[in-house]
């Protein structure tokens with residue numbers, strides 16, 4: 262039997278092959294089409310059980326099979342899988358585009374809303390029907406026939422272009438490698454990074470050290486290599502990925518324009534002025550101007566701190582003989598300045614964070630706050646490095662399970678993310694428990710030692726785990742608003758950024774650290790230095806996030822298909838307004854900005870900062886009540902994590918915090934409060 266068509270229990274990742282994809286998707290689409298036809302021709306009035314329930318069943322099967330395919334395409338990519346993925350992505354996009362335009366189904370949802378059952382329903386069902394009505398409208402169900410055809414064609418084209426954008430970034434990242442034979446060029450680079458580079462070269466039967474653009478290989482060179490030319494060479498390769506400076510077939514420049522053009526056309530078909538307005542129709546923020554005002558306000562507050570950060574960086578650069586501070590010097594000088602000012606290095610800290618201890622510390626936080634325990638167990642996986650875990654409640658009930666794929670490797674998309682494998686819902690036989698994919702790109706173990714994580718990597722792990730808990734700890738039983746489903750995009754980062762805070766707590770770190778050689782916990786003196794350095798360059802980091810966010814929002818407000826202004830020109834304009842650091846002219850950041858051109862962040866990158874207001878303010882209640890307070894933890898679970906998308910993010914926030922959010926905690930956490938004398 263086709264392993265993608267098993268719906269009892271966990272996915273069969275050990276059996277899934279590219280040739281399974283098309284038959285499975287064809288069969289499931291056939292079933293879905295047959296069901297829709299039956300529902301369209303139904304004579305009796307729609308009810309939850311004869312209409313929404315069966316639709317959810319079909320949708321669940323389809324998305325469960327597809328999530329396995331798209332996950333494997335992202336983490337164990339092969340040419341055969343990529344081909345099968347893209348072919349079926351096109352079919353699926355067409356199917357969903359058609360579904361969203363189906364007037365008969367749309368009118369059935371309207372009947373449900375107007376019907377006598379509706380008022381008696383609990384909140385999740387009401388919310389699902391309201392979301393559906395909105396999504397039919399945004400899917401083009403109200404368009405005249407000719408415009409429906411065009412709208413659908415646009416969606417299909419956009420999904421192809423986004424997939425190609427992502428592939429080009431992946432391929433141009435993998436295409437570059439620099440093998441260095443002369444060890445004198447490697448001074449400054451830490452031993453573990455060198456060892457990883459040597460092992461990478463050996464794997465290719467080469468002598469010397471092989472460096473790539475994967476983060477665990479790239480970053481140590483930029484941070485530590487004394488050889489300025491080497492840093493520049495790596496920086497150039499990184500900053501020009503998927504641009505006209507590389508292979509023409511991997512150049513994303515024209516894709517950017519095509520994507521923006523099609524998004525604008527789709528938005529205008531629906532009656533919006535621009536794509537930004539369409540994007541915000543499903544978000545917490547009400548209008549692009551509101552978002553831009555928020556970003557500019559935060560930018561103004563951060564700017565003095567960013568300028569101070571830069572002045573200090575320039576001063577340190579001069580002392581290092583780098584009076585003409587360049588983009589490829591920034592990480593290097595920053596690291597030197599941090600070492601000198603706070604007397605520790607990332608590398609030193611890393612020795613205290615071996616993988617198993619980090620996981621132990623993370624699981625302890627979760628079990629303290631929520632009274633659940635996490636255990637390692639077994640499941641079929643897609644790569645030998647992947648771990649599988651289950652979350653159990655105090656009564657020994659299974660709450661959820663997750664896969665953990667931590668290390669960077671070739672043919673794996675960069676970055677870190679959480680994805681849904683199975684969504685919690687009530688079924689005839691009882692509750693289907695949720696399953697999550699947690700994916701990172703950290704340094705793999707080298708030299709026979711356990712994997713060691715930088716503190717930044719630990720923070721990333723906590724972040725993704727926050728998304729994971731949002732998906733896994735939901736108590737919603739209806740598919741459409743369970744876990745992160747139905748949560749406004751600009752509130753989705755609340756649980757994830759919230760989790761990051763724990764990486765700075767002494768109590769948490771005591772249980773999360775164990776020196777790889779001596780077994781010692783993190784010493785207090787080193788911890789104090791880390792805390793002192795926590796907001797090192799926070800001003801520069803905040804203005805950088807604002808630069809990306811404002812660029813994204815303005816790009817989707819102002820794009821003119823008849824104009825000649827390139828995305829890069831707009832980015833430069835935004836930088837003039839908010840940035841303090843300006844990269845070299847060849848930098849092609851937009852060409853690998855996958856968040857907005859291949860992810861879901863189009864006119865939504867601001868969500869990180871927007872949700873940080875919520876996450877910082879939520880965490881401030883823990884600061885008031887004790888950071889590992891069980892009662893506050895249970896309340897966070899009840900009012901935020903458990904609720905999923907069953908009510909608006911603002912309602913959940915107010916229920917947890919007792920009031921609407923304020924920006925105070927965010928400014929305080931970033932050290933951006935003027936000291937009172």
Ligand SMILES: [Zn+2]
Pocket residue numbers: 724728754757
């Ligand atoms: Zn996130």
